[in-house]
Amino acid sequence: xxxxxxxxxxxxxxxxxxxxxxxxxADSTDAGAESTAPATSAAPSESPxxxxxxxxxxxxxxxxxxxxxxxxxxxxxxxDPVATAASNNPVLETLVTAVGEAGLxxxxxxxxxxxxxAPTNDAFEALGQETLDAAMADPEGLLTTVLTNHVVEGRLAxxxxxxxxxxxxxxxITVEGSGEDFTxxxxxxxxxxxxxQTANATVYIIDQVLVPES
Numbered sequence: 001x002x003x004x005x006x007x008x009x010x011x012x013x014x015x016x017x018x019x020x021x022x023x024x025x026a027d028s029t030d031a032g033a034e035s036t037a038p039a040t041s042a043a044p045s046e047s048p049x050x051x052x053x054x055x056x057x058x059x060x061x062x063x064x065x066x067x068x069x070x071x072x073x074x075x076x077x078x079x080d081p082v083a084t085a086a087s088n089n090p091v092l093e094t095l096v097t098a099v100g101e102a103g104l105x106x107x108x109x110x111x112x113x114x115x116x117x118a119p120t121n122d123a124f125e126a127l128g129q130e131t132l133d134a135a136m137a138d139p140e141g142l143l144t145t146v147l148t149n150h151v152v153e154g155r156l157a158x159x160x161x162x163x164x165x166x167x168x169x170x171x172x173i174t175v176e177g178s179g180e181d182f183t184x185x186x187x188x189x190x191x192x193x194x195x196x197q198t199a200n201a202t203v204y205i206i207d208q209v210l211v212p213e214s
Contacts, residue, residue, distance in 0.1 A: 050053050059158075059180040062120065062192035063204060065091050074196060081109035082116055082201035091193075091205065094124040101139045102147055114201045115156040115165075117173070118183055119209045120192070127209055132201055149212045155202040157184075169214045185210060 021101035056067075058074055067073045068091060069180070083105040086092040093119055099105050108114070124132055135143045148169040160174050161182055176183050182191040182204070189208035196203040 058196050060193040078197045080199055082198040083108040085198040091120055092118055094121045095119055101136055102143045113155045115152040116201050116203045117150040118203050118205050123208050146211055149210050
């Protein structure tokens with residue numbers, strides 16, 4: 001009889017413990033379910049805009065004419081100050097000659113942050129030989145006036161390019177457009193390869209020479 005009572009008592013004590021253990025397992029399962037539930041996905045980011053893509057690197061049809069490697073390539077130009085970088089790029093040979101004649105190489109290389117609108121060889125050719133010869137014959141006057149009309153203080157990213165900008169010559173040039181399509185002094189020049197980086201400048205290669213009004 002005593003043994004029977006002890007057995008019943010033991011079972012009575014064990015029952016709450018068993019129920020508690022079952023409850024603990026259920027809670028653990030619930031907790032595990034909560035911890036493994038997938039997190040709410042963040043809203044997908046917007047696709048990059050045309051402006052954002054332009055800022056990532058050089059853009060424009062004429063960029064294909066820039067060497068793929070070496071000192072005159074985009075990577076090579078990024079290592080040198082602007083006058084030196086341009087001298088390694090065959091697309092800008094006439095510009096480099098003009099800068100040398102005007103004695104502006106050191107000035108451009110030592111500038112801290114500038115934007116240069118760099119005319120191609122074809123742009124200088126379009127001026128006509130007589131005009132080009134006259135400029136080259138007056139390096140400290142006409143040639144310097146023309147060249148400094150292509151330089152703006154500060155490094156302008158593509159999304160900052162549109163607007164009016166004062167040149168080192170004291171004139172104002174106007175840029176219109178967005179993304180990868182820009183004109184400089186509308187009707188005068190187009191950006192044909194933009195957002196080219198050098199050690200101290202951002203370069204926009206253009207298809208016409210910006211001759212300031214007399």
